[in-house]
Amino acid sequence: MSDGFDQLLAFQRTTEALASIAGRLDWDRETVMPKGAAEQRSEEVAALETVLHERRTDPRIGEWLDVAADYAEDAEDERSLALIARDYTRASRVPARLATEIARVTSLAQGIWAEARAKDAPDDFLPTLSEVVMLKREQGAALADGGDVYDALLDDYEPETSATEIAAIFDAMRPRLVALREAILGAETVPRALSGTFPQEGQLRLARGVATAFGYDWTRGRLDLAVHPFSSGGWQDARVTTRVVETDPFNCVYSTIHEVGHASYELGIDPDYALTPLGRGVSMGVHESQSRIYENQLGRSRAFTGWLSGRMADAFDDFAGGDADAFYGTVNRVNPGYIRTEADEVHYNLHVMMRFDLERDLIAGRLSVEDLPEAWNARFLRDFGVAVDRPANGVLQDVHWSVGLFGYFPTYALGNVYAGCLDRAMRADLPDLDAELARGKAHPATEWLRERVQRHGALLPPRELIEAATGAAPSPEPLLDYLEDKFGDLYAL
Amino acid sequence: MSDGFDQLLAFQRTTEALASIAGRLDWDRETVMPKGAAEQRSEEVAALETVLHERRTDPRIGEWLDVAADYAEDAEDERSLALIARDYTRASRVPARLATEIARVTSLAQGIWAEARAKDAPDDFLPTLSEVVMLKREQGAALADGGDVYDALLDDYEPETSATEIAAIFDAMRPRLVALREAILGAETVPRALSGTFPQEGQLRLARGVATAFGYDWTRGRLDLAVHPFSSGGWQDARVTTRVVETDPFNCVYSTIHEVGHASYELGIDPDYALTPLGRGVSMGVHESQSRIYENQLGRSRAFTGWLSGRMADAFDDFAGGDADAFYGTVNRVNPGYIRTEADEVHYNLHVMMRFDLERDLIAGRLSVEDLPEAWNARFLRDFGVAVDRPANGVLQDVHWSVGLFGYFPTYALGNVYAGCLDRAMRADLPDLDAELARGKAHPATEWLRERVQRHGALLPPRELIEAATGAAPSPEPLLDYLEDKFGDLYAL
Numbered sequence: 006m007s008d009g010f011d012q013l014l015a016f017q018r019t020t021e022a023l024a025s026i027a028g029r030l031d032w033d034r035e036t037v038m039p040k041g042a043a044e045q046r047s048e049e050v051a052a053l054e055t056v057l058h059e060r061r062t063d064p065r066i067g068e069w070l071d072v073a074a075d076y077a078e079d080a081e082d083e084r085s086l087a088l089i090a091r092d093y094t095r096a097s098r099v100p101a102r103l104a105t106e107i108a109r110v111t112s113l114a115q116g117i118w119a120e121a122r123a124k125d126a127p128d129d130f131l132p133t134l135s136e137v138v139m140l141k142r143e144q145g146a147a148l149a150d151g152g153d154v155y156d157a158l159l160d161d162y163e164p165e166t167s168a169t170e171i172a173a174i175f176d177a178m179r180p181r182l183v184a185l186r187e188a189i190l191g192a193e194t195v196p197r198a199l200s201g202t203f204p205q206e207g208q209l210r211l212a213r214g215v216a217t218a219f220g221y222d223w224t225r226g227r228l229d230l231a232v233h234p235f236s237s238g239g240w241q242d243a244r245v246t247t248r249v250v251e252t253d254p255f256n257c258v259y260s261t262i263h264e265v266g267h268a269s270y271e272l273g274i275d276p277d278y279a280l281t282p283l284g285r286g287v288s289m290g291v292h293e294s295q296s297r298i299y300e301n302q303l304g305r306s307r308a309f310t311g312w313l314s315g316r317m318a319d320a321f322d323d324f325a326g327g328d329a330d331a332f333y334g335t336v337n338r339v340n341p342g343y344i345r346t347e348a349d350e351v352h353y354n355l356h357v358m359m360r361f362d363l364e365r366d367l368i369a370g371r372l373s374v375e376d377l378p379e380a381w382n383a384r385f386l387r388d389f390g391v392a393v394d395r396p397a398n399g400v401l402q403d404v405h406w407s408v409g410l411f412g413y414f415p416t417y418a419l420g421n422v423y424a425g426c427l428d429r430a431m432r433a434d435l436p437d438l439d440a441e442l443a444r445g446k447a448h449p450a451t452e453w454l455r456e457r458v459q460r461h462g463a464l465l466p467p468r469e470l471i472e473a474a475t476g477a478a479p480s481p482e483p484l485l486d487y488l489e490d491k492f493g494d495l496y497a498l
Numbered sequence: 499m500s501d502g503f504d505q506l507l508a509f510q511r512t513t514e515a516l517a518s519i520a521g522r523l524d525w526d527r528e529t530v531m532p533k534g535a536a537e538q539r540s541e542e543v544a545a546l547e548t549v550l551h552e553r554r555t556d557p558r559i560g561e562w563l564d565v566a567a568d569y570a571e572d573a574e575d576e577r578s579l580a581l582i583a584r585d586y587t588r589a590s591r592v593p594a595r596l597a598t599e600i601a602r603v604t605s606l607a608q609g610i611w612a613e614a615r616a617k618d619a620p621d622d623f624l625p626t627l628s629e630v631v632m633l634k635r636e637q638g639a640a641l642a643d644g645g646d647v648y649d650a651l652l653d654d655y656e657p658e659t660s661a662t663e664i665a666a667i668f669d670a671m672r673p674r675l676v677a678l679r680e681a682i683l684g685a686e687t688v689p690r691a692l693s694g695t696f697p698q699e700g701q702l703r704l705a706r707g708v709a710t711a712f713g714y715d716w717t718r719g720r721l722d723l724a725v726h727p728f729s730s731g732g733w734q735d736a737r738v739t740t741r742v743v744e745t746d747p748f749n750c751v752y753s754t755i756h757e758v759g760h761a762s763y764e765l766g767i768d769p770d771y772a773l774t775p776l777g778r779g780v781s782m783g784v785h786e787s788q789s790r791i792y793e794n795q796l797g798r799s800r801a802f803t804g805w806l807s808g809r810m811a812d813a814f815d816d817f818a819g820g821d822a823d824a825f826y827g828t829v830n831r832v833n834p835g836y837i838r839t840e841a842d843e844v845h846y847n848l849h850v851m852m853r854f855d856l857e858r859d860l861i862a863g864r865l866s867v868e869d870l871p872e873a874w875n876a877r878f879l880r881d882f883g884v885a886v887d888r889p890a891n892g893v894l895q896d897v898h899w900s901v902g903l904f905g906y907f908p909t910y911a912l913g914n915v916y917a918g919c920l921d922r923a924m925r926a927d928l929p930d931l932d933a934e935l936a937r938g939k940a941h942p943a944t945e946w947l948r949e950r951v952q953r954h955g956a957l958l959p960p961r962e963l964i965e966a967a968t969g970a971a972p973s974p975e976p977l978l979d980y981l982e983d984k985f986g987d988l989y990a991l
Contacts, residue, residue, distance in 0.1 A: 018541075018545075019545040019548055019549075020545075022541045022542045022544070022545035022546075023542075023545050023546065023549065025538070025542055026519060026523065026542050026545070026546060029522070029523065029526060029542075030519065030522065033522060033526065037530065037720065038735065039716070039717055039718050039719055039720055039734070039735055039737075040717055041715070041717035041718040041734050041735075042718060042734040042735035043734075044734060045518070045733050045734040045735055045772070046734075046735070048511075048515045048773060049515045049516075049518055049519050049522070051515070052511075052512040052513075052515035052516050052519070053515075053516065053519060055512055056512075056516065056549055222534070223532070224532055224533055224534035225532050225534040225535060226532055227530065227532055240535075240538050241532070241534050241535040241536075241537060241538040241539075242531065242532055242534075242535035242538055242539070244532075279538070280541060
């Protein structure tokens, strides 16, 4: 090995450890930080970001890279160098002035968005959104260096994947999802909703129980409450959070399973990759595939909900979930609605796909921010069959665009597509999985996913990883087949 | 203001924020970190320390300091520059090789010490301690730059104070403490000890109650459990920890009050000083004065324990603390013993003072590590009137020397001396304080201390600060008078 190679990896290791600290500070802020500490925390985070930015754009990285390539000994070395080179190039392409301006505008924009949503007043937010879109276009153009601007933004969340490839997948999904949605809404059989009150203590005990069922490693994690559930960290310390709504225990249970999916991915990565460019989930789409397969294909399966209904009966007095079949229907009840985050498995991807198309148009300049509310409403009516009742339930509902997250939305649906592919392959490999799930044992699935997906970290590009894991190129067919089968049964279609 | 002045303060602000993050990581490790994350955390801490060391020895600090002095506008500016210059000089004097070697040896030494203590085998530890002493002598000599080596080490914990000054105070204290100790142990009246079991939940409720009584700001703090209680942070986020021993509720209550004292100091500092060199407690001695006056002169007073006995009766079924006078005696019961951390107000300083003398001799080379056990035992017999029964109760009991903390011990007793001075002045200013304490209201004391001591942060050197707060140069008289009065009454001497 050359000095350049060793120095580069040592430098990178320190940078990765510092980035990991930034994650700890976020966890702390959302779970345990005293409420009066916001200003101090933002100074701490800014200080760390200053150091991280200096390191990520340190010109020595370029010098080390020039000599290091000759000393890569295997595919892991080569991939590490390629990822370092990509991050360095991207970090160096965005002028400091622009990065600072984006940070400034988006931190203000989030507050303006929240207020506009509360007041149901899109005009209060749209001028600010225009500013954000302009800045993100500028950033995308700098990053793209002549390539596609949206793809350059997408690369932060779903690297090595083009919007064209994603659009091809989504366009193939839409007709079947719309048709399924219409069939369900016209069905005569409708599972009943759950009613009652479910105390926090019982919900949290249940949440710990389901996390354990999925094999969550408590020696390397913990569960806390947060307003918006998230997972955080990796390697030896990947924590999850959940929330409790006393009238809706499924919120707590499925938030927990979802976040345990994310955390398990990070905990499943080969520990030899820790603090290297390989030691993290390769993309948001693959990350979401892990959280979604845990939550939906496994956690909302007939087998697992059968076990869960027993645990809920243990946890809550007078639990009236009905028999296991009825309970399965209740868990999977389809609720048409305006809000993405409350959507069921059938509606969710339709939400995401319309945001993807709209944000591509915004970044490309085919759609102006001024015309966005009208475009939103028209598209919603077309895909969902109902008109948006008010902006807070429409164009104002998501925080993402206000904070500059363009290119993030498609990873949600891509994750579902990947989850569908993985579920099909896993079921073929593990014929007894349902019998295990019915006994509350989801860890054989975790083990399969660890072996096929998780342990590789960022070694393979996302679509190659899914293809290597499943033996087939990613396609929406398995997800659509799964949804049509599942909801066809449930709604007697 | 000059560019150099502004650049220096901005650079310092980022460094202070990064140092604050290091404190967060320590808090996290001791309270909420999953137990499998030790290796990762040590990489994170090492990465942050690397960055902090680079910043603290950045040669630009010297350049900025050269031009900044002309632009200081007031005493605060001047003090800030002096503190930055001191830290820069000290950081630059220790060769990187030596700093790394000390970090390496002490991190191993702590484990070797713990094992030797568990096995009661001093010979397993002494060779390692010799190494630590050699390295600390070398570090002290580098820092002293021709001055006194021990003073140079002391400066990390009690700046602007010499060992000679401390020795003069301690030497004046010893005879009166020894005499008091002998009188108490010969007394016929002996307060009874508390017996019973006190469940964790009640102890923690009580701990929250006493923290509130002292005016602890819960919007800028929180209380958690830790094996060794500590406080952490400042400005907008100063957290405390406590521990629960089910047979000894005083452990939890007085650990909490002690740590609330430390946290209140940091929270009481003028917020304009945040993230500047003025924005922290000026020395460990002054810090300990705050924790000790909260714990002892206030928390163990007849007035406050009267209120506390009522709260304990509320918190625990069948609480048998006796009447308020008997309870006061129980809280302040004198227990001769070998262990510093379990010592009462009378014995505590005797413990500290012997360590101070021994460590000065070790650093000066007047005492070899080989001869330390014998010196320890001889001194203990002289000051405490009993022979040490085994090394784990003697020379092996404290972690400090193994991790290289030479110069730290005297700050414990100095803090008690300062607490005595402050208590005398505060009682003169607040004649109704006992009436307030008897109603569980200790916050008038917090307010007095905030005004006289806490808000100044590091603006004044430690002894000047105490003199400005009390109107008299620090002296052990008030502490000794307080102890003789209090224990004279309790033991009917």
